[in-house]
Amino acid sequence: MRIKHATLAVLIVGIIFGGVLISSAMGLWQTESSKTPQKIETGAFAGEGDPVDIRGSYTFSDIANAFPISVEVLAEAFSVEENPADFQLKVLEANYPSEGEVEMGTSSVRLFVARYTGLPYERTGEEALFSHAVEFLVQEGKLSGEEAVLIPTMEPKAVLKQEEETVIEEEHVEPLVKGNTTVADLFALGLSEEEIISVIGEYGSKGEVVRDVCNSNGVAFSAAKLTLQELAEE
Amino acid sequence: MKSRRWVQIGFFLFIAAIAVNHGLTEAGGGISWIPNASLHAICPFGGVVTLYTYVTDGLLIKKIHESSLILMGLVLFLSILVGPAFCGWVCPLGSIQEWIGKLGRKLMGKRFNNLIPNRADQILRWLRYLILIRVLMVTAQSVQLVFSAVDPYYALFQFWTGEVAISAIVVLLVVLGLSLIVERPWCRYACPFGALLGITNLFRIFAIRRKPATCIGCKKCNAVCPMGIEVSTTTKVRDLRCITCMECTSDAACPIPETVELLGGKPNEN
Ligand code: SF4
Ligand code: SF4
Secondary structure: OOOOHHHHHHHHHHHHHHHHHHHHHHOOOOOOOOOOOOOOOOOOOOOEHHHHHHHOOOEEHHHHHHOOHHHHHHHHHHOOOOOHHHEHHHHHHHOOOOOOEEEHHHHHHHHHHHHHHOOOOOOOOOEOHHOOOOOOOOOOOOOHHHHHOOOOEEOOEEEEOOOOHHOOOOOOOOOOOOOOOHHHHHHOOOOOHHHHHHOOOOOOOOOEEEEHHHHHHOHHHHHHHHHHHHHOOO | OOOHHHHHHHHHHHHHHHHHHHHHEEEEEEEEOOOOOHHHHHHHHHHHHHHHHHHHHHOOOOOEEEEEEEEHHHHHHHHHHOOOOOHHHHOOHHHHHHHHHHHHHHHHHHOOOOOOOHHHHHOOOOHHHHHHHHHHHHHHHOOOOOHHHHOOHHHHHHOOOOOHHHHHHHHHHHHHHHHHOOOHHHHHHOOHHHHHHHHHHHHHEEEEEEEOOOOOOOHHHHHHOOOOOHHHHEEEOOOOOOOOOOOOOOOOOOOOOOOOEEOOOOOOOO
16 A cells, blocks of 8 residues: 555644544643642552642642542531632632641641541641531541640631632642652752751751651651742742 | 645644744733643653653653643554654654755755765764663653753744753754754754654554666665665665655655655565
């Protein structure tokens, strides 16, 4: 069988554009990265979404897509009445100014989602929840009485304002700091020695894996990697 | 004008329009009927470097999008069918080198394409495989888009954004400059994606075949080949450098009908 010059032209254009059309019809064509949290890498929950990776740019429906939790439960827990599916987490922070170390924001959603779904999450101490949400979790048997008293609570405002500028899309970034990142990698990301020590504690050599350093210093790696990520992005 | 030229111009303008529109959209403007996508999302090579981490832990390299994996799949499929036609027909970087090369041919006359000694060429042509291996290794280790620091494809359409590494712009300028004395210098000696696609020349379904029975030995096919392949001495082009541009065929350079053709299935060698 022979392919002529003009036939080849049609074939090339057809395969490329046809392929793109078919894949977008099947919903596979994505030029923007999707809002899917990173997967937990090890342990009993390996393969599940990691609540630590929930970002301020996520909406309640992004979370409902990624975790076994419904928009309604989230809306109730965070007292969002208007259009909860499109509610962006960072609006919480904008509406509830942090009280000292404690804030009602993205980390609160991380905590709530984790306790509701039973996925692992270590509290950093800054996450506040509304008291009715804490009660709800206890009633559902998803939160122990001992932990419940440790979680700082706040009371919801009547109406949340979804301000224009807070809804700007934030590009989803893949994590720079992962389970196998070494101290040397952190330097390569532009962090200074003081910054690194302040987050993960003292380390032996630059070849050490950040996670191990955290473990031996008793620092929570899940929280440390987010802090490092933020420092690296500055 | 040959259909290849039209396809090249079409893809060049299309990709340039997408790149400009992406810039405009980021700046708040943007034209709605032109697709808006980051260049990273539409470069199939991004798919190659990301594949490694995609299969190991389902993580796309920072800045690369699933669309580039799909594009890579389509381009590979095309290449298995007809060889690296992506290089000869679609890649805007290849096209622009070729266009500059036309000017070079006018300026340099006979010396065009003849300045690099044969021996050097024979060694240099493996360089792009070294680059491919290096890029894959480094990217797999660091999960960063290392290649963008020197990627002239990216520089070509983004040089105005200030987002491009200086090194990439330098590489682009060097490549465009060299295009004046040798055809497609980037494709011949450096392009890791071309290197990868080139491998399909060993087993592509439709190959460039020459019928010795009707060939008159005029060597016109050799003279036009942008990759410097000697078509006139083979019956089937298996050279890793062929980009399926069809310039050597009886549709174009070869003066004898049905002598050099893109043929599939059993060769009717006689
Ligand atoms: S151009 Fe055609 S006739 Fe001339 S050498 Fe090549 S194959 Fe033979
Ligand atoms: S001229 Fe022929 S052999 Fe040379 S690259 Fe084009 S198709 Fe391949």
